[in-house]
Structure formats: structure tokens, C-alpha cells
Amino acid sequence: MNKLYEFIDLFTKHQDLFQQAQQACLERHHWSPFAESPASYPDSETAKQKGLENFNSYLNGNFSINQPGTAAGYLGNEISPYTKQALGVRYPLSELDTLFKAAEQAMTAWSNTSIETRTGILLEVIEQLYKQHIFTLTYAVMHTTGQSFNMSYTGSGVNALDRGIEALVYAYQSMKSVTQKAYWSRSFGSSTISMEKHYRLIPKGISVCFSCASFPTWNALPSMMASLATGNAVIVKAHPATILPMAIVVNVFRQVLAEHGFNPDLVCLALDTAEHPIGKDIIKHPKTAIVDFTGSVRFGKWVEENAHPAICYTETAGCNTVILASTNDLDAVVRSLATTLCMFSAQMCTSPQNIYIPKAGVQTPDGIVPLQEVAQKLAIAIQAISQNPKRAAMILSVIQSDDTISLLKQLSEEGNKRGTVILESQSYLHPEYPHARTATPLMIQLEKTERDMYTQERFGPISFIIACEDENDALEQATTDVHEFGGLTAFVYSQDEAFIHLCEQKYARAGAQLTINLTGPMPLNFAAAYSDYHVTGLNPAGNASLTDASFIAGRYRITQSRRPVMPSAN
Amino acid sequence: MNKLYEFIDLFTKHQDLFQQAQQACLERHHWSPFAESPASYPDSETAKQKGLENFNSYLNGNFSINQPGTAAGYLGNEISPYTKQALGVRYPLSELDTLFKAAEQAMTAWSNTSIETRTGILLEVIEQLYKQHIFTLTYAVMHTTGQSFNMSYTGSGVNALDRGIEALVYAYQSMKSVTQKAYWSRSFGSSTISMEKHYRLIPKGISVCFSCASFPTWNALPSMMASLATGNAVIVKAHPATILPMAIVVNVFRQVLAEHGFNPDLVCLALDTAEHPIGKDIIKHPKTAIVDFTGSVRFGKWVEENAHPAICYTETAGCNTVILASTNDLDAVVRSLATTLCMFSAQMCTSPQNIYIPKAGVQTPDGIVPLQEVAQKLAIAIQAISQNPKRAAMILSVIQSDDTISLLKQLSEEGNKRGTVILESQSYLHPEYPHARTATPLMIQLEKTERDMYTQERFGPISFIIACEDENDALEQATTDVHEFGGLTAFVYSQDEAFIHLCEQKYARAGAQLTINLTGPMPLNFAAAYSDYHVTGLNPAGNASLTDASFIAGRYRITQSRRPVMPSAN
Incomplete structure (x- = not known):
């Protein structure tokens, strides 16, 4: 031929x-x-x-x-x-x-x-x-x-x-x-x-x-x-x-x-x-x-x-941010966030890590749910995955590197000194691979002043609940962190269109790809080929x-x- | 409104x-x-x-x-x-x-x-x-x-x-x-x-x-x-x-x-x-x-x-190269080259500088014209411009910086030691501006081994005649010089289509924009907006x-x- x-x-x-x-x-x-x-x-x-x-x-x-x-x-x-x-x-x-x-x-x-x-x-x-x-x-x-x-x-x-x-x-x-x-x-x-x-x-x-x-x-x-x-x-x-x-x-x-x-x-x-x-x-x-x-x-x-x-x-990489201000279905938000925080043990450059919440709490149709309660709900939703070996295997999967296990240990210790460990990481028994390197998510609550703890990618199943003055403070802190230290994805939950509009503007300037009010079966950080742009080139997370x-x-x-x-x- | x-x-x-x-x-x-x-x-x-x-x-x-x-x-x-x-x-x-x-x-x-x-x-x-x-x-x-x-x-x-x-x-x-x-x-x-x-x-x-x-x-x-x-x-x-x-x-x-x-x-x-x-x-x-x-x-x-x-x-900038191998009208080539070498006293990043000629000379319909004779023809054609104050004013115009005057003096001295000065630079009297900073072109003939003399932009009305083994050697030397030291434009004169094809390939790799067999009233280095790309980004002359x-x-x-x-x- x-x-x-x-x-x-x-x-x-x-x-x-x-x-x-x-x-x-x-x-x-x-x-x-x-x-x-x-x-x-x-x-x-x-x-x-x-x-x-x-x-x-x-x-x-x-x-x-x-x-x-x-x-x-x-x-x-x-x-x-x-x-x-x-x-x-x-x-x-x-x-x-x-x-x-x-x-x-x-x-x-x-x-x-x-x-x-x-x-x-x-x-x-x-x-x-x-x-x-x-x-x-x-x-x-x-x-x-x-x-x-x-x-x-x-x-x-x-x-x-x-x-x-x-x-x-x-x-x-x-x-x-x-x-x-x-x-x-x-x-x-x-x-x-x-x-x-x-x-x-x-x-x-x-x-x-x-x-x-x-x-x-x-x-x-x-x-x-x-x-x-x-x-x-x-x-x-x-x-x-x-x-x-x-x-x-x-x-x-x-x-x-x-x-x-x-x-x-x-x-x-x-x-x-x-x-x-x-x-x-x-x-x-x-x-x-x-x-x-x-x-x-x-x-x-x-x-x-x-x-x-x-x-x-x-x-x-950078710190991927979540702003949790108001929602008409907190349980759905918590389920989605928990699943995404667990997905491949957050060993993805798009996994959320920093969750900024007004210190008064999150507005819902049933009134304001206090920050502490939101954090607890998240912890419980994560445990619903991590304590079920079959679901854990499917969603958390296993940990690529021993370094991540060491980091979890180190951050747990630091977290106890600098803030509150809401959820401790431990291994879980993989149903098919008993020797698998596993770790359930670590969640730490911090004041927003503890920036050196959270303004970098902490690779692995690690997240931070960061108490902010209010939703505007949360937005300001989150977008400043992204601008200075990088960030690929961002997630906002709000029922206030004016605030959403502000988020769109500020995250666009900071250069993180924004997802708004998403719940349901799609992992929040799912990036669709031909549709979602991956990385903006506007912050230290890549050019x-x-x-x-x-x-x-x-x-x-x-x-x-x-x-x-x-x-x-x- | x-x-x-x-x-x-x-x-x-x-x-x-x-x-x-x-x-x-x-x-x-x-x-x-x-x-x-x-x-x-x-x-x-x-x-x-x-x-x-x-x-x-x-x-x-x-x-x-x-x-x-x-x-x-x-x-x-x-x-x-x-x-x-x-x-x-x-x-x-x-x-x-x-x-x-x-x-x-x-x-x-x-x-x-x-x-x-x-x-x-x-x-x-x-x-x-x-x-x-x-x-x-x-x-x-x-x-x-x-x-x-x-x-x-x-x-x-x-x-x-x-x-x-x-x-x-x-x-x-x-x-x-x-x-x-x-x-x-x-x-x-x-x-x-x-x-x-x-x-x-x-x-x-x-x-x-x-x-x-x-x-x-x-x-x-x-x-x-x-x-x-x-x-x-x-x-x-x-x-x-x-x-x-x-x-x-x-x-x-x-x-x-x-x-x-x-x-x-x-x-x-x-x-x-x-x-x-x-x-x-x-x-x-x-x-x-x-x-x-x-x-x-x-x-x-x-x-x-x-x-x-x-x-x-x-x-x-870089060294812009000319290969003069064969032509059906040497006088037309010489006129075009001379004019372009004079144009704004070659104070353009696109001005030709290095003229590579087979040491045996240039092929023409009347037989091979020896390198020395080609160089003389070029010198005479340049003088026809530089010795006519009105043409000189129009084409050579004046010199932007005193540094160029110093460089001309320095290179003339070096040229006399390292090769042959074919044309000395001198000032000419501008018909309208008697105090104008002027300089007629300096042309130096060199062996190709004198690379440090010619493998950089010598800003101003300065050109080098470089004797090469043959046309292939000229092409090899010129494109190597462009690749290593940069070059924006290149000019080839040849009646051999196979050689032209080779020039196109080699200059494309070296990243100089090539003009082939051009004579006539257009300055050789004229770059047309909407048509000619300026700089390739493939060599040190720019990204x-x-x-x-x-x-x-x-x-x-x-x-x-x-x-x-x-x-x-x-």
C-alpha cells in the first residue's frame, strides 16, 4: 500500500x-x-x-x-x-x-x-x-x-x-x-x-x-x-x-x-x-x-x-477553597463536600482543601446552623464513607506515598496545638487488599490567622475548616489565599445572587475555576474534557x-x- | 449620548x-x-x-x-x-x-x-x-x-x-x-x-x-x-x-x-x-x-x-545573512544589496550584515565573477549613494547615536588587522542639516574563521564580505551563525532550484525569514504588515x-x- x-x-x-x-x-x-x-x-x-x-x-x-x-x-x-x-x-x-x-x-x-x-x-x-x-x-x-x-x-x-x-x-x-x-x-x-x-x-x-x-x-x-x-x-x-x-x-x-x-x-x-x-x-x-x-x-x-x-x-498545586455561606439544602451540600473530600483520598490537584465558613454559621431555610455543627455534619458524612470499608475502598481508595502518611501524622499533631482536630486520620482495612496503604481523612478547624497551616497544598486527605468573620471576609480570605499561594478549583455555596456575582468576579481575578451550588452525584472537582478549562495560569498553581x-x-x-x-x- | x-x-x-x-x-x-x-x-x-x-x-x-x-x-x-x-x-x-x-x-x-x-x-x-x-x-x-x-x-x-x-x-x-x-x-x-x-x-x-x-x-x-x-x-x-x-x-x-x-x-x-x-x-x-x-x-x-x-x-538582534551564489543579473543584485545596506545606515534590526560568497566567486550568465570583483562592485554601488549628498540624505539618512560612530572607528581598525577594509566609513555633508551625525558604510572582507568579528549585530552601516569554500559551505556557515547568534532576515541569490530548496529548509530551521532572488525598487528588508512575519522566535534574536x-x-x-x-x- x-x-x-x-x-x-x-x-x-x-x-x-x-x-x-x-x-x-x-x-x-x-x-x-x-x-x-x-x-x-x-x-x-x-x-x-x-x-x-x-x-x-x-x-x-x-x-x-x-x-x-x-x-x-x-x-x-x-x-x-x-x-x-x-x-x-x-x-x-x-x-x-x-x-x-x-x-x-x-x-x-x-x-x-x-x-x-x-x-x-x-x-x-x-x-x-x-x-x-x-x-x-x-x-x-x-x-x-x-x-x-x-x-x-x-x-x-x-x-x-x-x-x-x-x-x-x-x-x-x-x-x-x-x-x-x-x-x-x-x-x-x-x-x-x-x-x-x-x-x-x-x-x-x-x-x-x-x-x-x-x-x-x-x-x-x-x-x-x-x-x-x-x-x-x-x-x-x-x-x-x-x-x-x-x-x-x-x-x-x-x-x-x-x-x-x-x-x-x-x-x-x-x-x-x-x-x-x-x-x-x-x-x-x-x-x-x-x-x-x-x-x-x-x-x-x-x-x-x-x-x-x-x-x-x-x-x-495550591489551596483549593470552599466558601460555605448559605444553602437551601445543607445535607446535600455536606454529602457532596464529604464525598469530594474523600475522592481518591484528595490526592488530586483539584481536590478541595480549605473550607471557609462564617463564624456565626451557615444560613439555611431552617435558620443559621452554627459553624461547629456544620463541621460535625461534615465529619459524620466523611465517616459514613470511611467507616464503610466497601465505600471507603471505592471512594477513598488508597494512598500513593508513605510521605502522605507521615504528613497526616505531623499535621494531626500540629492541628491539636494550633486549632482543633475535628476528625483524626486512621487506616482502614481495604476489603480486597489487606495490606493496602490507607488513611481516612483528617479534618482540622483553624482560626484564619493560622495561615501557614492552610495556605499550601497539603497533599492527601486533609482539610481545614477556617472560621471567618462573615461571608465577605471568607471570600476575601479565600481569594487572597488563592492569589498568593495558588489554587485550581473553588466551590461556593450561597443563596445570595449578589454575593455569587461578587464571588465570580473575585475568583476570576484570583484565577481559580469556580463551581457554584453544586450538589448531587457528580464529584465537585470533576473536570470535563472539551468543556472545563484546567488551571488558569493566573496564580502560582501553574502557568x-x-x-x-x-x-x-x-x-x-x-x-x-x-x-x-x-x-x-x- | x-x-x-x-x-x-x-x-x-x-x-x-x-x-x-x-x-x-x-x-x-x-x-x-x-x-x-x-x-x-x-x-x-x-x-x-x-x-x-x-x-x-x-x-x-x-x-x-x-x-x-x-x-x-x-x-x-x-x-x-x-x-x-x-x-x-x-x-x-x-x-x-x-x-x-x-x-x-x-x-x-x-x-x-x-x-x-x-x-x-x-x-x-x-x-x-x-x-x-x-x-x-x-x-x-x-x-x-x-x-x-x-x-x-x-x-x-x-x-x-x-x-x-x-x-x-x-x-x-x-x-x-x-x-x-x-x-x-x-x-x-x-x-x-x-x-x-x-x-x-x-x-x-x-x-x-x-x-x-x-x-x-x-x-x-x-x-x-x-x-x-x-x-x-x-x-x-x-x-x-x-x-x-x-x-x-x-x-x-x-x-x-x-x-x-x-x-x-x-x-x-x-x-x-x-x-x-x-x-x-x-x-x-x-x-x-x-x-x-x-x-x-x-x-x-x-x-x-x-x-x-x-x-x-x-x-x-542578530546577524542577518546574505548568500550570493549565482544570479542572472549581478548588477541588479548589487544595486539592491547596496541600497539595502545603506537604508537608514543599516540601523534596522532587519538590515543585512554578513555577505557569504564562495571564494571562487559568483556565477553569472557571463561566467564566474571573482569574489574580489563582486566586493568591488558592491563598494562602488554603495559609493554611488554615499557620495551623492542628496541620495545619501534620502537613503543613508543620519546616525542615531555617537556609539555607532565609535563602533565604526573601532571596527575599521580591527578590520584592517583581521581582514581587508574594502570601504572606509566617513561622514558626508547632509545637504539640509550641515551638523548632522552622518557616516557612510564600512565594508570589511574577512575569512570565515574570524567569527567573533561578524557573529553579532554590529549596529550601523557595517557589513562583512565573508569568503566561503562554496555555496554549500556558505549556507552551512550562515545558518549556523543564525542558529547560534540569532538572525531575523536572510537573503539568498541562486539560480539553482535544488540549492534554493535547501536554503529554504535550512533557514526555516535556523529561524530567519528568507527572501530569494529579490531585486528592484523594494528594499530587501521591507517587512509588510499583514503579510510578513517579523522574528520567528526560533533563534536568539527574540522569542x-x-x-x-x-x-x-x-x-x-x-x-x-x-x-x-x-x-x-x-
């Missing part, structure tokens, strides 16, 4: 889906081409079984990835948060300079091909990930991050693929808005100069994508797609605790690229260990042109300050947004060549 | 022009709403006379600009390169913190208004600049930068306005591509969650715009328009040698803003002296969110490395491009608020 024909075919093959995705991005309505839950996946049980078998086949063995420079040996020290056993997967360790050289060589043909060819191949990668690897990936995410099976499928699986498609939409539209050719004619004195101009899109260069410990695929896929679609190569720097999901993803990219005649070294995997991190080395590598970073605030700040001459796109024009714009540049032609009648 | 109605009216008033501008940006053909030359301006002589009177009225007096914080006194030390006399204009010096506070306050209403209102007002600023101030500006540019009257009008006048409109087009399209509102509905289990989502564009913050000594308005206007259109305030940091053009521009912005009900402090002027520069202070000011910098490579590099947390858009999507994207961010609504049938 003619290769060129085949490439065009891939874009045509996925054109219908891609047009729907473009429409969704334009209107930002709900859309996804994928089965929403594992149960609705075609021939679900067989696929799930095959995924488990594939996952098991990786354990206690050498992961095969045929990228160059792997003479340096093998590496890998992942531990399942469910079993606390080593996965025993060993990955080939490549020498960095070799990876960069290989990626650079691979870029030439890739960036010279058409936008449609690249987009078609990347949509094919998405399809392969979904049709062939989604459950393998689900188990790999589950046993590295500690996500529940369902969240591994939905959040780290199909939603990550959706976010990848979304990045492809924005990349495609951005590139297609530049004309490829122009005819230009103007008089200079009595002469006319006519020129034909050709515009060429040039990739910025090699892109380094840092994937994080808690949601590796969700952040990496959009970044990878944005960079690859615009003609760049990508080196994935996997978090040492969650290599397997990214190794699987990298291999699918490599395989599809190779099958369609491109050099698979366009996508490579770089590894390190917690003891000997290579993050700074890889960012300062002279061939690094783009850095996508998801991870800690501390390292994210270093990236932003030091990435130059590379451009960087960061998503870190990039999934996905807007600025997430794409810097990844390629426009060059031109022009030459005289005979004047035409055009 | 109702104010809201009036604002919508301004957008409507300019809608026809704006639609034509959008079409031009899409197709990148020749277009401009303005008279191309002073002579074709409506009622030209009267307008010119009035402009001269206005210009004269500023001399030896205090420039009135009613921005806050001006108790700090007056400042101003501009000297006309034509008369070498002080202009005697004194500008009110504002305290920086006061300017930032005022700009911040002014931003709220401005960013809350509609995209159309902002765009309409900014198009009105363009119209006012053109209809009321273009010749005042022409004389102000002329007597600060040393540009000829014609270039001051065309390059710093109407072309700068065109570049401003172009930035408005890209800003408008970028912002309008984000929907303001969405309806989103999805099932979660047996329930359906329906939400209305509102998307709000938030300006990044206060924008600091550095204007340069040689072309203040040309770079400043697009930056100012891009920042203001997206809702930001702008503080212009004028170069101490060329304050007057920017002070006039700032006042027009302030006047139009105030006339239409907005706080004029959206546009302020910050000043310093060569002895006590405030560049670093203003960039590191905690309220600085955006930096637009045009100027030296050295300070541009500092800006790129230190602007964070502000984002920055830079345009600096931004006038004007593409990335020039706009970071200047505003998207925030959202969402809240439940009743499920609808949509």
Missing part, C-alpha cells in the same frame, strides 16, 4: 470523530467518543481479563522498549500501594544524550510531513490506547498511583484520552489558521513588486514531559499530543513511582509511529530514581526546547525560573491551561520564504 | 476597515488603509506644515501629560541627530509605584467591558494617530532616531499603525474563539447533572513595553495594542534618546480613552536616563505581568532569563513574532464559573 495514501487515510479514518471533537471544543458541551465506565466498555469482562493478564505479564520482568542508548542497564522500584509489594518491573535506562540525539533525528521527517498526517497518526494512537490497552493501563495506574479500578479507567483512562484529543483539536486549529502560501503585490514608485510567499511551521524542538505520581497519564497525554501534533519530539520523564503507565503509553506511540513509517524515537522514556533525580539535568539539557511539568509547587517554581531558553508549561490557545501557541513557530514572481491579475 | 451605545458605535464605525484587515491577515496579501507616502496623504502640504508646527511647539518646553505621580520633577535630554542640538523637551517624571497603582486601578473597568468596546476604542486611537498626529509623529521620529522624513512617515508612521491593527486582528480573533457560555449535561449513574458554564477572559496584568532608540513606534504599537485589546494596562518605558514619539503616542491613547469614559491611566509613560536606567526595576516590579522588550541582545537575554513571573515577548497567535495567547487567560441548571432539551 502506498504510504502517503495510507497516512491521509488515517486522518480520513478519524475525521468524523475529530469533527465532533472540534464541535465540542467550540460549544464546550458534553461529549466523548468513549465508554464512560468499565462496565459499558464493549465486551467488558473479556477486555478487563485480558488487561489484567497483560498487566501481570509485566510484573517481575524486564519491560521491553526498543529505544536507543539502553546499554546503561535497567532500573525500576515501583511498589503497589495496594499490596505494598514491589511490582518488580525493570525498565531499560537510556543515556540522556543518546535519547536527545535520537529524538532530534526523528523530528526532521515528522515535522516535514503534513498537519493531517501527524494528526491522523496521533488519533490512531488514541484509538489503539482505547481499543487495545485501556484495561492494561487501568491496572498499571491502579497499582502505581493507588487509584480505584473505576477511577483508573475513567479518570486516567478515557478522560485522559479525551484530554489528548482536545489538545489535538487546538493544535490542529492553531496550525491550520496560518495560510501556507500568499500572493503579495505592491507598487514601489512606478514599479510593481509581486511576490509569492510560503509559510512553514517549524517545531520548537525537543519537548520534555514530566509525568506525576498521582495522575501520570492525565497530564502527560495532552502535553504529548500538543507537542507531537506541532511537529516536536517528546521525551517523557516518568515519575519513579509511576513508570509503568507511561512506559505502556510510550510503547504504543512508538509502535504506531513505526507502523506508519516514522521513526519511533519521536517518543522516548527517560528514567530516574527518587535518590538520583535527573529533573534539573534534563531541563537544562541544551537540546530541551519545551518543558511540560506537572508536580510539586517547589519544583514547578524552579522550572518556571530556570527552563529558559526552553519554554515551559506548568501545572502544580498553563488544559486546553487553550496558549497551551499550543509556543510549541511551533512560523517561518517564511518569499521570492519575486511575475505580476498576476489576482 | 448613551455611552454604551457610543462604544458599540466605535466598533461599528471601524468595522469595514477591521474586516478588511482580518481578510488581509488571513490571505496575507498587500493591504493598508493608509496613504503610502507623505505625498499621497490628503491635503499633504497643510498636514505636513501643521505637523511641523506641532513638533516645534514641543521644543524647549515642558511636555504636558496628566498622568499621576509626577511630583518627582521633569526629565529629558534628547538630541536631534540632524542638528546635534538638544530638543529641550522636558517630560514629567512619575514615581513608579504610583504609575503601577494607577494602571492597576484603571484595568478593572477596561477588562470588564466587551471585546468590541476595547477593539473599537483602539481602532479609534489608530485613526486619531493617522488623521491628527501622523506628521507631528513623523518629525518627532525624525529628530530623535535620525530616520529620513520619508521613512519616519512610512516605516515609523503608517507601517507602525498597520502593525498595530494587525495585532488587534489577532487579539480579537483569539478572544472571540472562546465561547462565553456553554450548556453541559451528563449522566452520573441514574442522575443527570446539567450545568451552565460561563467563561471569562482575564487580562494577565500590567504590561511594560520597552520602546527602542531606532524604531520606537514600530515595535511599541503592536505590543501596546496586543496588551490593551486583551484587557491589560500598559506602561511604556521609553528609550531616553527617543521619548518624544512615545510621549505623543501615549497622550493620544490617554485622550481617546478618557473621551470614551475610561481611565486614561491604562496607558502611562515611564522614563529614565542612560545614566540611571530603571529597566531591571520595572521588570522586577511585583505588579509587572507582561514585558515587551525591543532592544539589545544583552539586555534582551537578561529579560528572558529574569522576567518571571512576568511573561515576556522579546525582539533583539516573539509580529504577529502570530503566540504574540497574543499569553496576554489573557480563561476562567470559568459553572452552576447547576435544570436539565434542558438542548
